[in-house]
């Protein structure tokens with residue numbers, strides 16, 4: 001393989017000796033590739049975020065709910081959140097026990113809520129009416145309530161999930177009403193939770209939101225746990241050495257807050273966090289293949305097989321994903337070595353703007369606009385970085401395309417398949433002909 005532009009994955013030894021062009025050839029593209037070692041590292045970082053002893057990290061499985069992936073997360077001692085019956089189902093299949101799953105639901109039907117109750121999973125409701133619904137379904141049990149602390153944060157309006165302008169959480173002014181309903185149905189409030197939003201790169205908003213949650217907790221003296229939410233950010237601009245979220249100082253600050261609150265509260269109440277992206281984003285590179293390079297009105301387009309049905313984030317949130325370029329020796333020979341302009345060390349300086357697009361019939365199907373990359377050629381394999389969170393889980397069969405396969409590079413370096421690519425038969429599996 002020729003390394004055309006590979007700085008980020010080289011530095012973290014992402015492929016552990018595997019050749020991404022060979023993986024692309026063996027499993028086909030698009031292909032989600034995961035690195036087990038990096039996943040385990042991220043799990044440990046958050047599990048050990050603080051020294052406070054009664055602390056649990058719940059992986060938020062909506063970021064990535066592949067079965068093998070969840071099995072690894074579980075083996076690291078994390079617990080999980082669920083946002084739907086389907087997530088509860090797959091988490092149980094991965095080996096999580098009922099009391100290791102926390103169902104954080106939002107506007108769900110009685111049937112969905114009943115599913116969680118029947119599975120023995122603790123439910124968090126996020127409105128007064130859903131608390132009433134829960135009370136009717138499961139009186140005399142434990143429940144949790146999600147509050148809106150009035151502080152939000154996030155990289156895009158669509159992922160700010162607290163504050164004055166979002167649909168989430170119970171307003172703290174409703175606490176008397178919450179108490180009334182708890183009493184009416186003889187419910188025990190096991191915990192309170194919040195989630196202020198996604199992708200904060202400094203700890204400030206997170207730490208300040210905690211104070212509002214503590215204020216709420218003070219009004220409920222018998223809580224088992226206080227869940228501080230997720231949203232821990234990762235640096236998506238790795239090629240330009242964007243700084244990481246400073247977990248060490250966030251952990252130190254958080255630790256102080258937790259010990260101080262526990263002291264005031266009179267016991268070491270359990271604290272939880274619910275990270276999704278931080279655990280899952282960086283252990284994954286999505287491989288795609290370039291099938292056409294052309295110029296339209298002065299703009300160079302590299303057309304590949306990673307449409308927004310495969311990775312929705314760029315179109316959905318204007319998100320940035322770093323892109324690398326790998327060239328198989330075959331493709332290099334075909335293109336003629338003289339035309340590749342490659343230095344071959346993965347640090348090509350000959351950067352030019354290129355707009356990387358997918359194969360979906362919509363002009364908005366853009367993966368990266370005016371991205372500075374070395375010249376891209378047909379048959380090149382592209383590596384879309386940090387694709388493990390909200391990547392496969394948001395993929396779809398739009399345009400009747402097949403959702404991709406997923407491969408895991410084990411700590412031994414061996415690459416194993418953890419999800420098969422959809423087949424054409426899958427597309428009509430639930431359809432009924434007339």
Ligand SMILES: *Cc1c(COP(=O)(O)O)cnc(C)c1O
Nearest residue numbers: 060195198230231274275276277
């Ligand atoms: C999505 C979500 C999370 C995880 O968010 P990340 O930004 O991926 O860490 C945690 N809690 C709740 C309630 C969520 O909806």
